[in-house]
Amino acid sequence: MDTEYDVIVVGAGFAGLTAARELAHAGRRVAILEGRDRIGGRTWLAPRMGLNLELGGTWVHWTQPYVWAELHRYGIGLAPSPTPERASWWNGRELVHGEPDELIALLDAPNELLTTRSREVFPQPFAPLASTAAADLDEETLAAHIAALPITDEQRTALESFWTLNFNGRIEDAAFTQALRWVALTNGDWKVNFEACATYKIQGGTKALADAIAADADVDVFFGTDVRDIRSESGGALVTDATGREIRATDVIVTVPLHALHRIAFSPAPPAARTDAVARGQLGLGTKAWFTIEGVQPHFVALGAADWPLNFLQSEYHHDGKTYVIGFGADAHAIDVTDRDAVQDAVSRLVPGARVVETTGHAWVDDEFAGETWPMHRTGFLTESLAALQQPAGRVHFAGSDIADGWGGFIDGAIESGMTAARRILAASPQPVAARV
Ligand SMILES: Cc1cc2nc3c(=O)[nH]c(=O)nc-3n(C[C@H](O)[C@H](O)[C@H](O)COP(=O)(O)OP(=O)(O)OC[C@H]3O[C@@H](n4cnc5c(N)ncnc54)[C@H](O)[C@@H]3O)c2cc1C
Structure with missing residues (x-):
């Protein structure tokens, strides 16, 4: 060297x-x-369970200008995830089965209410403190804002789980501004934001x-x-x-x-501002699991309760007579995603009757070169830490x-x-x- x-x-x-x-x-x-x-x-595309699977970052979107420009520069296209045909969700009392559009509809009104101020608070999403409104709200928690919404228990259960999925972590200390900032990046439309997070993979x-x-x-x-x-x-x-x-x-x-x-x-x-920010850390400390279930099942999504070891499932591929599914959970230490029995227990809550064949994943939170999955910030991050860290x-x-x-x-x-x-x-x-x- x-x-x-x-x-x-x-x-x-x-x-x-x-x-x-x-x-x-x-x-x-x-x-x-x-x-x-x-x-x-x-990001890590690795050969696992007979396919090349993304163990880390995966989905991209045209609302993301930097990655979009890079894909264009190198002539790399998109590989869409399958459109789900079925959905299941936990309504706080029981598992409900329906159409994917019904699940989106359940989340729509509460998300609209929750994020209605996203463009006002973040008028220029790439200048997150351009408006004083962001600083004013930066100590408020997402959990408190969800708790205060005039919505049904079923909507609240689904909304808490949805944002736990987005944070890949617990939302008690999550900054409300982080949720608004996400949605502002897709021009105030939470559904486009959701699409950006889980729909289009990179070809190859x-x-x-x-x-x-x-x-x-x-x-x-x-x-x-x-x-x-x-x-x-x-x-x-x-x-x-x-x-x-x-x-x-x-x-x-x-x-x-x-x-x-x-x-x-x-x-x-x-x-001190830098060392404090490092010591406080962020909340994306969850997990991403890959597993196969027996049979070629119709593609599905499933949303469980926020505190289930895997609270969101999305099937991705059919191969070799099996269905390949991705699962996310908020706490990396609540489940060992390489333990088939543990994954089977978690999956049975959301897809009763599904038989898990194999599982895989990477322990990002225990990986000394990562220590986290994707960073989702605590209250105060924007005002106290971002500039100091940059x-x-x-x-x-x-x-x-x-x-x-x-x-x-x-x-x-x-x-x-x-x-x-x-x-x-x-x-x-x-x-x-x-x-x-
Ligand atoms: C499970 C999971 C799912 C995700 N899903 C998505 C998604 O669908 N879409 C999306 O856009 N993003 C997603 N992300 C986030 C995205 O992958 C990351 O934000 C992005 O890849 C981070 O890039 P980076 O270069 O900032 O950091 P990193 O990719 O972490 O790169 C930092 C590098 O520094 C190295 N390093 C660390 N410490 C040292 C050291 N002391 N000495 C030498 N090298 C060191 C690391 O090994 C690493 O290679 C996901 C992340 C995870 C973990």
């Missing part, structure tokens, strides 16, 4: 890959240091897009490089990995998730989906923030070091 680069990028997820490509295109000498043995970060999988960006970036990538220390020094920064290997660069971009940031020591010590410390810059301005928590937000960090470096020093000498 060379020890001198213009820019070191820590992390080869979408934020890191995008930043590295932008900098390489501008003539910078770039190294990506990645702790894992692969690119993609919290997320790997196709990550590979395309990586192939377009003439950079050195070092896998198995677990960065543990970043020290600012005159004219740049010194980065040290877990083996003590040192590497210097004029600028560093750190793209690690909020819940993995604590593993890196920074010198000088970060400001703020560079000298030549050390920060990026990642967790701290995006727009689609934070999504692949789109990762790409946005990687662009921003790269542009900031290029604006500060338009010439590469080699050209300046």
Whole structure:
């Protein structure tokens, strides 16, 4: 490994890959240091149960400008998820079976009420604090707003579970602004937002897009490089990995998730607002399971109670006489998604009679390079933490989906923030070091 680069990028997820490509295109000498043995970060298309399955981030949408532009740039199309033919939901007393449109209708009026102020509070969704209304509401919880809605018990049960699904975590401390911010990004329409979250996959999988960006970036990538220390020094920064290997660069971009940031020591010590934000963390600490059930079943969705180990199921493929299903739950430690019996118990509550054959998934929350699934913020995050987390410390810059301005928590937000960090470096020093000498 060379020890001198213009820019070191820590992390080869979408934020890191995008930043590295932008900098390489501008003539910078770039190294990506990645702790894992692969690119993609919290997206991971992996061969499991006889198919290539997305264990992490999956769905994209044309309302997401950054990822949409990347797909267009590399000529990559979409692969729609199947349209469900059946739906089941828990109404607080019993399981109800019906049409998918009935489930949407059950959620429609309460979601409209809940998010009616989304565009007023977030008139410019990519400038989340453009209106003082967002700051005024930032300490209010989503749970309190749901509790206060004049809706039926059945609607409330479904709405709580729906937002628990969106948060991939418990909603008691969830920021109401986070829910409004999501819906503002789809012009105030919660149904389009839901479509954005679970309808269109990337043709060839997320790997196709990550590979395309990586192939377009003439950079050195070092896998198995677990960065543990970043020290600012005159004219740049010194980065040290877990083996003590040192590497210097004029600028560093750190793209690690909020819940993995604590593993890196920074010198000088970060400001209190940053360390507080890292200590508080965020709420997306749930799980995503893949499992197969016996037989070619009609495609379905199912919404259980918010506190069930798997509270949402969506069937995705038919293959080899089985139906492949994705499940989400709010608490990664409430269910081991690789334990067939545990998944069978959870599934039986929502699809009685279904026989689970195999299960798989990745323990993102226990993964030291992630520590979380997709970031969903607590109260106060926008006003107290976002700007502090985005703020560079000298030549050390920060990026990642967790701290995006727009689609934070999504692949789109990762790409946005990687662009921003790269542009900031290029604006500060338009010439590469080699050209300046
Ligand atoms: C289960 C799940 C489902 C999701 N579903 C969707 C979805 O459908 N649609 C969507 O848009 N988004 C979804 N997301 C979110 C999306 O995947 C992420 O927001 C996005 O991929 C994050 O990209 P990133 O580059 O910011 O971070 P990451 O992808 O986490 O990349 C950070 C990289 O840094 C590396 N790293 C961490 N610490 C160190 C260290 N100390 N040294 C070196 N390297 C380090 C990591 O290994 C990782 O490769 C989902 C995420 C999960 C987990």
